[in-house]
Amino acid sequence: MSETLTVPETVILEVFRYRPEVESEPTFDSFEVPFHPEWMILDALNYIKDDLDGSLSYRWACRMGVCGSCGMLANGQPVLTCATYLESLLPGPIRIEPLEGFPVIRDLVGDIGDFMNKLSDVKPWLIRDEEKPVEDGEYLQTPSQLADYKQYSMCINCMLCYSACPVYRLEPEFIGPAAIALAQRYNLDSRDEGAEERMDVLSQHDGIWGCTLVGECTEVCPKGVDPAGAIQRYKVSATMDYFKSLLMPRSSS
Amino acid sequence: MNPGYRLYYPRWYRKRVPIFWWLHKRSYAVFIARELTSVFVVYAVAVVVALVLTLNKGEPAWEAAMSRLSHPLVITAHVLVLFVILFHTITWLNLAPMAIVVKLGDRKVPPTAVLIGHYGAWFACSVVVAWLLLWR
Amino acid sequence: MDSVIHDVLLVGGGGAGLRAAIAVSETNPGLSVAVVSKVYPMRSHTGAAEGGAAGAVRPEDSLEAHAYDTISGGAWLCDQDAVEAFVEEAPKELIQLEHWGCPWSRQPDGHIATRPFGGMKIERTWYAADKTGFHMLHALFQTTLRYPPITRYDEFFVTRLLVDNGRCQGVVAIELASGRVQTLFAKAVIVCSGGGGKIFPFTTNANIKTGDGMALAYHAGVPLKDMEFVQYHPTGLPFTGILITEAARAEGGWLLNKDGYRYLQDYDLGTPEPKPVKRSMELGPRDRLSQAFVKESQAGRAVSSPYGDVVHLDIRHLGEAEIDKKIPFVRELCLKYQKVDPVHDMIPVRPVVHYMMGGIDTDIQGATALDGLYAAGEVACVNINGANRLGSNSLTELLVFGARAGRAAAQFAAAQPAPSAALIAQAEDEERRLKTEFLDASGPERVAPLRKEMQAAMEAGAGIYRNAEGLNDAVETVNGVRERFQRIGLDDHSRTFNTELVSVLELSSLLDVAGAVLDSALARTESRGAHQRTDYPDRDDDEFLAHSLVYRSDDGAPRVEFKPVTVTKWPPGERVYGRKASDV
Numbered sequence: 001m002s003e004t005l006t007v008p009e010t011v012i013l014e015v016f017r018y019r020p021e022v023e024s025e026p027t028f029d030s031f032e033v034p035f036h037p038e039w040m041i042l043d044a045l046n047y048i049k050d051d052l053d054g055s056l057s058y059r060w061a062c063r064m065g066v067c068g069s070c071g072m073l074a075n076g077q078p079v080l081t082c083a084t085y086l087e088s089l090l091p092g093p094i095r096i097e098p099l100e101g102f103p104v105i106r107d108l109v110g111d112i113g114d115f116m117n118k119l120s121d122v123k124p125w126l127i128r129d130e131e132k133p134v135e136d137g138e139y140l141q142t143p144s145q146l147a148d149y150k151q152y153s154m155c156i157n158c159m160l161c162y163s164a165c166p167v168y169r170l171e172p173e174f175i176g177p178a179a180i181a182l183a184q185r186y187n188l189d190s191r192d193e194g195a196e197e198r199m200d201v202l203s204q205h206d207g208i209w210g211c212t213l214v215g216e217c218t219e220v221c222p223k224g225v226d227p228a229g230a231i232q233r234y235k236v237s238a239t240m241d242y243f244k245s246l247l248m249p250r251s252s253s
Numbered sequence: 254m255n256p257g258y259r260l261y262y263p264r265w266y267r268k269r270v271p272i273f274w275w276l277h278k279r280s281y282a283v284f285i286a287r288e289l290t291s292v293f294v295v296y297a298v299a300v301v302v303a304l305v306l307t308l309n310k311g312e313p314a315w316e317a318a319m320s321r322l323s324h325p326l327v328i329t330a331h332v333l334v335l336f337v338i339l340f341h342t343i344t345w346l347n348l349a350p351m352a353i354v355v356k357l358g359d360r361k362v363p364p365t366a367v368l369i370g371h372y373g374a375w376f377a378c379s380v381v382v383a384w385l386l387l388w389r
Numbered sequence: 390m391d392s393v394i395h396d397v398l399l400v401g402g403g404g405a406g407l408r409a410a411i412a413v414s415e416t417n418p419g420l421s422v423a424v425v426s427k428v429y430p431m432r433s434h435t436g437a438a439e440g441g442a443a444g445a446v447r448p449e450d451s452l453e454a455h456a457y458d459t460i461s462g463g464a465w466l467c468d469q470d471a472v473e474a475f476v477e478e479a480p481k482e483l484i485q486l487e488h489w490g491c492p493w494s495r496q497p498d499g500h501i502a503t504r505p506f507g508g509m510k511i512e513r514t515w516y517a518a519d520k521t522g523f524h525m526l527h528a529l530f531q532t533t534l535r536y537p538p539i540t541r542y543d544e545f546f547v548t549r550l551l552v553d554n555g556r557c558q559g560v561v562a563i564e565l566a567s568g569r570v571q572t573l574f575a576k577a578v579i580v581c582s583g584g585g586g587k588i589f590p591f592t593t594n595a596n597i598k599t600g601d602g603m604a605l606a607y608h609a610g611v612p613l614k615d616m617e618f619v620q621y622h623p624t625g626l627p628f629t630g631i632l633i634t635e636a637a638r639a640e641g642g643w644l645l646n647k648d649g650y651r652y653l654q655d656y657d658l659g660t661p662e663p664k665p666v667k668r669s670m671e672l673g674p675r676d677r678l679s680q681a682f683v684k685e686s687q688a689g690r691a692v693s694s695p696y697g698d699v700v701h702l703d704i705r706h707l708g709e710a711e712i713d714k715k716i717p718f719v720r721e722l723c724l725k726y727q728k729v730d731p732v733h734d735m736i737p738v739r740p741v742v743h744y745m746m747g748g749i750d751t752d753i754q755g756a757t758a759l760d761g762l763y764a765a766g767e768v769a770c771v772n773i774n775g776a777n778r779l780g781s782n783s784l785t786e787l788l789v790f791g792a793r794a795g796r797a798a799a800q801f802a803a804a805q806p807a808p809s810a811a812l813i814a815q816a817e818d819e820e821r822r823l824k825t826e827f828l829d830a831s832g833p834e835r836v837a838p839l840r841k842e843m844q845a846a847m848e849a850g851a852g853i854y855r856n857a858e859g860l861n862d863a864v865e866t867v868n869g870v871r872e873r874f875q876r877i878g879l880d881d882h883s884r885t886f887n888t889e890l891v892s893v894l895e896l897s898s899l900l901d902v903a904g905a906v907l908d909s910a911l912a913r914t915e916s917r918g919a920h921q922r923t924d925y926p927d928r929d930d931d932e933f934l935a936h937s938l939v940y941r942s943d944d945g946a947p948r949v950e951f952k953p954v955t956v957t958k959w960p961p962g963e964r965v966y967g968r969k970a971s972d973v
Contacts, residue, residue: 020263021883022255038628049889050837055881057888059428061595064631064722066523067432076277083725103265105566106886111265112429116543124531126490138487140499144359146492153492153524157431166281169270182531189490213348214284232352261569263885 011035011086012093013044015056018104026104029053030093041074041081041089041096045108058108065222068158072108073097078160078220099163101172115159118175121201122183127194145190152185152230154223161217161227167210174210175202177217177227184230199238208234290341293334300331346371390572390816395423395540396802397795398560398575400547400602402426403433404522404787405766405794406581407529408482412795413802414536420799423573425542425562427597427891430530434583434595435787438522439634439718440506441514442784444479447503450511452476457959459782462508462674463746463775464918465934465961466615466954471753471771473957475782475789482788483515491528492517504715505639505667507780508674508966512667514781519636519718522784545571546891547601549819550578550609550762551812557609557761558808561819565891568884570823572816576802577761579794580606584745584767585902586619587895590844592742593625593632599895600902602768606749607901611757612938612950614770616747616902617910617920620778621853623678625741626727627696633738635780637719637731638671640711642704644678645735646690652700656681659967669967676777676919677966679740683853694737701735708732740853744783746774746919747909750938755794761801765794772936772954776918827893828884832876836892839877840899843870847903851910856924864907871900904947909937912949930961 010032018026031052033044042060049056058081059069065083072081075095086094102110132139161177162168168176183202187195202208211231218228257264275281307318321327349371350364397413399406402424413422424430445455455476460467487493487501494502494516506514517524533539545562551574552558559574585600586592607613623644624633638644641664646652651661651670658677659669666672682700685691691698704712704719709732712720723731748770755763755771766787773786843866850863874896881889915929916922935951942948 018266019883020255020266020885021258024255024257024264026266053880054836054889055879055883055887057881057886059432061428061432061597062434062437063595063629064437065725066437066520067434067595069428069432100268103267105263105265106883109886111566116429119531120534123535125535126488126532131488134481134484134488138484138493138501141495142359142499143495143497145499146495148356150492153527154520156436156523157429166274166284169274186490189492191490212284212288214281215348216278216280216284219280226351229351229354232348233354236352261567261884263567 007037008035008091011044011090013048014093014095015045015048015108016097017056017107019055020106028095035086037085037087039086041072041079041084041086041094042070044086045081045096056108057106066156068156071099071158071160071163073099073163078163080158080160080222083222099159101162101165101168102159112159114172115157115162115176115179118179119157119182122175122179123194123198123201124182124186126186126189126192127197128191129193139191141190148190149185149188152181152188152225155181155185155225156223158222160220160222164216164220166214166216167212171206171210173206175207177211177231178225180208180211180234181225181227181230184234187234199241202234203238208238211235287341287344290337293337294341297334297338342375346375390570390813390820392572392574392813392816393423394559394574394808396420396575397577397579397798398423398425398573400425400560400578400580400605401433401582401766401768402428402430402530402541403581403583403766404435404526404529404784405768405791406430406433406579407526407533408788408791409579409581409765409795409798410533410539411529411536412792413799414538416796416799417803418538420538420802422536422539423542423575424533424539425545425547425560425573427544427546427565427601429543430533430541431527432597433526434598435526435784436523437593437595437632438525438784439519439632440636440639441504441516441521441781442483442525442788443506443509443513443779443781444483444515444785445476445511445513446480446501446515447512450513454510455479455513458509458668459773459779460775460959461962461964462779463773463777464928464964465930465959466618466775466917466936467773468753468771468955469957469959470955471773474753475773475786478789478792479785482792483785486525486528486788489528489532492524494518504636505665505672507635507638507672507678508668509779509781510668514639516636519634519716525784525787542573546894547605548823548894549815550605551808551815552609552759553809553812553815555760556805557759558812561816563823563890565886568887570816570820572813574808574812576805576808577763577798579755579763579765579798580749580768581764581766581791581794582768584748585899586742586745588844588847588899588903588906589619589742590841590848591625591630593622593630594742599898600768601895601898602764603748603905604898604901606757606759606762606764607905607941609759609762610941611759611762612750612940613905613909614747614750614936614938615772615776615909616745616905616939617913617937618746618776618918619742619851619906620675620744620746620919621679621740622743623675623682623740624702624736624738625743626722627694627699627737627739629726630741631722631726632741632743633702633719633722633736634716635675637702637704637716639665640704640715641665641707642671642702644671644738645701645703646685647692648690652685652690653678653681656684657967666967673966674777674779674964675743679853680921682740692737697739699737699739702738703735704731705733705735744778746770746772746776746778747906750936751794753793754797755790756797761805763794763798765790770936776920827877827879827890828882828887830877830879830893832878834873834877836877836889836896839870839874840892840896843867843900843903846870847906851906854921854923855910856922857911860907860911864904864911867900867903867907871904874900901941905939908947908949909939913937934961
């Protein structure tokens, strides 16, 4: 921190606006908001909505980085606005836009319906051949087995990874990082027996093979889920399964 | 009022992906560069395969191929190709621990071990190939 | 107007709503279920819960012990039959969730691990690191994806319940993406929309906790029960109000005043030991801890900070390894939002509004006084939490009562005829009201200043310690805000994803909830649990071992009645923490 760095009184936000009832193309509105060192981008957006322009639409809820609602682009980078200090983006102006890869409904609100469908497609639930009755207690799982999939269970569905992924933008059929990471979370769960079922969906061209390992998804993930790693691991296991089935067609996989 | 707006059916805005999307971020540019290096890998493989096939065609064909390959411009170009495929190999080997997670009993094999394993294997193969070409 | 019809409709898609939806499908797979939520279900506030969910499973534990801890923690305001049912079903529901994939933390041998928690004599809190609510919510949500009869209506804001012939038969909702007002008929409606912490300015709650479900039932003539009981969680970060889970204290954290002294020992909460002692000191009940803070602060022994008085939560002695293993999210939150590393520094904390014990009056099946209307979760008041909720009972409550309400609603719905067409007229009335009173509103008042004024009045008048004068002042201010609310004006008159319209509707709900809290607080002239009156400092079991019920009236003040608490096995006694007592 240099001594000549002065704390500004205000900072400018250039905010993406899209009002389909009024205009057919998006515009940018400029807002001057007070600067506080403890403010996140979200606090600035709330100030704009409360005090400057009540018509700014955006999503937010928990403001503590766990609900995944507030993903947006700040100066072109996908971030959670509730977890990004204004200070880190000084001197401004700071450009705020909705996440890429999703059609924009209004202002900073994108439609995530495509992701919700893909989430269902990968069967993100515990699949078992036979369910144990509740009376018989819990399925045993050691801390080490829990650690196997723990990282992939931390996804908050914020979709920063989809915004960062160029494949998803160029080929919208691609299932995408979060959905595959979630499938892996269940595949690696020692209680799950559904890996084969999920393989059918994931080993398509739009599944894991759509990924070209750009790696940006892991870079932007705010929860350290490492979807790129999940996908590459899955590629390795899918390939091995394929060869196993070729070489040993009679053994049950 | 936007005349294109129909009550309860707002048109969603879909941004077009620009042709030079990959110039917008350094990581994207590096990614594209890495992908393009595969072209050079294909070229290098083609050169080796062509050399192997020339072996079958007898001494004069081999000598002709060697003299073509010894031209200074060709050597310079191939040195560049060597650097490019080294870049390719190193970036891909560095990604190996991401894809290969091995558990021995209860403990995970540390990523550095996977990395060393891959580099070690590469080194060993290179030694074998060098021995074949240079001593035999 | 467009309408759809389902058998059972959930208002709210959090832990209780999703559990209820699954329960309906399991009870009767032929019923169609609608989950209507103003946000995508994974955004529900269940996901912010951290500490854990209580269920008696250890061999040294018993259902009686869990029940006693809950009832004494609730200052005997809990309905004991409901608590008995709750503690019995708790372990089964938690195991069911485990079967659905919830990643509970484990002991080395693979069995479920439990941790101690505030007010509990024996360890019975199941946990998933310190993101229990998050993992529960996602496990439930992902499990609902496998039930085809469940249809989701994501980002639909319910504005009104449709009632005809004394029966609730559906809802009217705005599809936020398009602004279209939709009628959703149903043979049974379960409200699971969460609490209303946003009536206060400083709260752990998300922006979406605006008491909409409570207001819906309130306007339909259903009473709200025990609204005066608002829980302050003792440890929230100053400025943001972000929750620092009780688990930090359960793992051994200490609360220190400005002299570095564990001040809780001065408040009849036990003597300080180096390791946490259950039901003692920092593991006492939340209301007592929050009240102790206020007293310390009044005595000038709290720590001054740019955001007011705080105390210090010290977990440094746990060591980095333990912190990263047991409470990693606490460390993450402190680093990010307070720029403090709890491994090396103490965390500044202060009490923050967290939970509403009160809510829609339901019986132990989750049914309300209105046929066809059920409620479960924080929005409901059964009442198992009494005057003060013990930590980790709420997450279990979502599962137990979500399932009970789901089963009850499924049975009810199966026996009902199709909703009557007369309701379309009601729905069209509602559509007109939304347009003229809100969407087109262009009065001089703005949402944000009105909301802030109401919140400030609530903090001043209905905080941890209350008295008649403060409460009456708050009533006056809130009434003033409500009156000015009639002259609201919007910047945004469009239909497409109009979040200003949503905040106006939410403010309307908040005003209803705030009024109910204040009226109930005025009527209860005693101190019990989280409701402390300096003008009536004693607990009065003769007159007030009863639930307050506040009914809305169109004109003038709402009326408040009382109905007695159900006592089965545990006669009211003294709440003892930190010292031996003969009846514990």
